[in-house]
Amino acid sequence: MSDSENFTFAARHIGPDDDAIATMLATIGVGSLEELAKKALPAGILDPLTEDQVAPGLDQLPPAATEDEALTELRALADANTVAVSMIGQGYFDTLTPPVLRRNILENPAWYTAYTPYQPEISQGRLEALLNFQTMVCDLTGLEVANASMLDEGTAAAEAMTLMHRAVRGSSNRLVVDVDVYRQTAAVLATRAQPLGIEIVTADLRQGLPEGEFFGVIAQSPGASGVITDWSEVVTQAHERGALVAIGADLLAMTLITPPGETGADVAFGSTQRFGVPMGFGGPHAGYLAVHAKHARQLPGRLVGVSLDADGAPAYRLALQTREQHIRRDKATSNICTAQVLLAVMAAMYASYHGADGLAAIARRVHGHARALAAGLVDGGVEVVHREFFDTVLVRVPGGAAQIRDAAKANGVNIWQVDDDHVSVSCDEATTAQHVEAVLSVFGAAPAATSGRGAAPAATSGRGVAAGSEFDGPAIATRTSEFLTHPAFTRYRTETEMMRYLRSLADKDIALDRSMIPLGSCTMKLNAAAEMEPITWPEFARQHPFAPASDTPGLRKLIADLETWLTAITGYDAVSLQPNAGSQGEYAGLLAIQAYHAERGQPDRDVCLIPSSAHGTNAASAALVGMRVVVVACRANGDVDLDDLRAKVNEHADRLSALMITYPSTHGVFEHDIADICAAVHDVGGQVYVDGANLNALVGLARPGRFGGDVSHLNLHKTFCIPHGGGGPGVGPVAVREHLAKFLPGHPLADELPDEYAVSAAPYGSASILPISWAYIRMMGADGLRAASLTAIASANYIARRLGEHYPVLYTGENGMVAHECILDLRVITKETGVTVDDVAKRLADYGFHAPTMSFPVAGTLMVEPTESESLAEVDAFCEAMIAIRGEIDAVAAGTWPTDDNPLRGAPHTAECLLVSDWDHPYTREQAAYPLGKAFRPKVWPPVRRIDGAYGDRNLMCSCPPVEAFA
C-alpha cells in the first residue's frame, strides 16, 4: 500500500494493515489473500478477476471516493430535495426531535452500534430504555402488555391480524377492516392476509358491523380521514359475536382521547414516529403492538421483562425467549427478528423528556391548530366534513381537490388529496399559525375572527382542550385516566438530567464503541461517522414518504444508485429496498416465487425445503406465505446432506416451490456443492432462495445471482454498515433475477410502483438510513469491498487457527477453511467439566468483551465473527481472553475450583459483589475482576450479576418496576 493509499476510506474501515494481514496469513498457512480465497471458496463460484483486475460486477461501481468527496456528493443529492411544510399526515407527522436526544442517542455510537440485548448483563441500559418504551405504550393505549417495537404501523397491523386469528381459533377466516384505516395499512394487511387464506371484508364500521362470521375487527383512532370515533359499541358487539378487536391508535392523540384499552379493545397497534423520530421518507421508526394481558404469550417480537440477578437485584432481560421464531420455526406465527430498537429508545426518551403534561400540551397545541384551521374554513364558507377530529381536517372541495393540493404546494405546504372531491390537512408538532394561514389562503379563507393568532389554546387547564370559541366542534378530550406517572417519565425533564440519564444507561452496555462484538451471523462491523452524518440532514430526514416526487429527486437518485450497485454486487437483475429487515426481505422474496409459480399455472407448488441449520426466520417466513416447510438434513460435517436433498427434491418434485439456503452457510462454511444443489432444485422446476445475510463473505468474490440463486435478501444492517441500533433499524433488500422482477414489492401510494405486494408501510421502507450503505459502497469502491471480504475471511480463519487448539472448531470446508465466522464447540467441555457456553459468555464480560453468538445455529457452541473492521490487536486480545478462559476451565476440570463455585460460574462480577470484606470464594477478587491483570484492557464493570431468566418468565412483568424494587 502506498502512502497516499493509507488515506483511503478502505484503509480506515479495514482493521488489519498489510503487516497484520501477513501475520494472519502466516498463522493460517497461506501465502496470500488470493490463495486463501481459492482455498476457502469452491472454484465453481469464485469469480475470476477481469482483465483490469477488478471483480466482475464490481467493475460497474464508481471508483472509490474519499470521505470528503462522498459527503460532497451526498450534500448535492440532499440539496436536490425540497423540504416543504408537510401537512400530509396519513401516519407520518413532522416532529421536533429534542437536540439532547438527537445528539446523545441518534448520533451516539454507544447507542447506535449496540446489538440486540441477547447478553442482558451487559445490555441493561438499552433494556431499561425499552422497558420505558413498553410502559409508555401500555400507558397511552390503556392495555397491559406491549412489546419492544414493531417494524412499522402497517406490519404491526398485520401482526395484530394474525395474533387475533390465532387467539380466536374459531372457524372463521374473515377479518373486518374499517374503510377509514390508512391506505398503506390496508395494503400491508391485504398482502399478508392473502397467502394465509384470510378474507378481508372492508366495511364502514360507523354504520355498524357487517353480517356473517369473522374472527377480528381492525379500526383506527383517529381514522385516516381524521375523524374520532368512539369504538366501544363496535367492541361490545364484536365480542358478543366472538371476535376480537384491534385499534390502530395515534399515541399523541391518546393523551387526550379515550385509549383503546378503555373501550374494551383487545389489541392496539400503530407508530411512535411522531414522538421525536423524523419522518425520514418513510422510516425507520418504531411501530408498536400492545395487548390485553391474556394475550401476552401470543405477542410477536421481543418483550423486555424484569427478573432478578444472582444477588437478588432486579435486572432486565428479554422475556419468554422460547416463543421466538428461532425455536418455533415453521410453527412460528411471526418472522420478526430485527425490529426498531434505536427508534423505540428515541420515542421512549421523547416521552420521558416531555412527560405526561408536556405531551398533552403538545397534543392540545396540535389540536388547537386544527381547530383554528377548521374555524377559518367554516368562516370562509368551505365545507369541513367531520366535527370530531384531533389533528386532521377533512375538507370537501367538489371537483377541486387536485387544484387545491397544487395551490397549497405552490404556497410551500404539502397537503393530502384524498380523492377528486376531498383534501385533508394534518397539523403536527411543527405546525405554526403561519402554516395554518398559508393553507387557509389557498381556500380563499382567513383565520377565523375569534381565534386570534396562533390559535393554540392555553396549555394550562387540566388535560382537556381549552374551550375555544373558534370552532364549535365538540371537545374531544375524553381521557380521564392518568398516564406516564412512573419516575421514568417525571425525573428527566431538564436537559442536564436527560443528558446524564442517557449517559448512565449507555455506560451499562457494551457496544462497538467499547469492544469488538464477535457475534456470528450478525456482522458487527464499523459504522463509520461519515456514513452516519447525512441521515440527520433535514433534506433526507424531514421528508414525507407520500410527498410529491418533485420534492425528492435527490433521495430517488440515491435509491436508484443503491439499487444499481446492489444488483452489480449480487449478480441479480432487480432490487427492492422496501423490506425493512431481513425477515421482511425473505417474506417478499418468497411471495415473488409464489406469484411466479402461480403465473405459470403451477399454484400448487407449496413445498419449501429448508436445511436444518437455517436461521429461524427462514422457516417462519415460509410459514407466513403459507408454504409447507420440509427440513433437509445436514451431514456430520455441517454441509447440507446431498442425498437427503435429492431424495426430498424428487419426493416433492411437482409440489416443490423453493429451496431456501444460506450461503455461506449458517455454519460459517462455503459449501462446495452449492452449484449442484441449485441445479437439482431447478431441474424439477423449483426456485432457489439464497439467504444473503452472510454476504459479507461474498462481496467481490462470488455473486449469488450468478451461481444459482433466483432471489436473495441482503441485510444492509450487516454487510452494508447500517448500525444495529441495539436490535434495529435494518434494511433487508430483496434481489431477484429477471423472471421475478415484476413480483417485487409495490405500493398503492407510489405512482412508479405497482399497487400489489406492499410488505412495508412506506414505498422505500427505511429510506432515510440508505445514505449509510450508499456512502459505504461509494467510499470503498470495488477494490475496497473485495478487500473487506477477504480480510473478514482471513480474520475468521486466523481466530479458528489460534483458538482451535483450545476449543474444537466445529465445521470447516474442504481445505480446512472457514468462511467469515467459526463455531467453537463446547459440548465436550461441558460434558466433562460442567462449564457451559453461558459460563464462558458471561465470563467474557469480566474480561471486557461481548460474547459471541451463543447456541446458534448449534446448541452448546459459540459462533465467532470478527469482521474486517477489527484490528489484529483487538482480535488477539479476544483470543487471549478466550485462551485464559480455557485455562480457567482446565482448573475446574482439575478440581482446583469446584464446579459450582469458580470464576466462570460466578461471572459476571459486579464491583458491588467484589467490594466486600467477607469474601468466601475459592478464587480471589483479583482473579474475578482482572483475570489478565489491570493493564489488559479498560475495565468494563457489568452492572448486574447473572440474570435468572426463568424467574422472570414465571413472574412476568413487562413494564417499569416501582422504584422501591431497587432499594
Ligand SMILES: *Cc1c(COP(=O)(O)O)cnc(C)c1O
Ligand atoms: C440476520 C439474519 C436473518 C434475519 O435478518 P433480520 O434483519 O434480523 O430480520 C436471516 N438469515 C440469516 C442467515 C441471518 O443471519
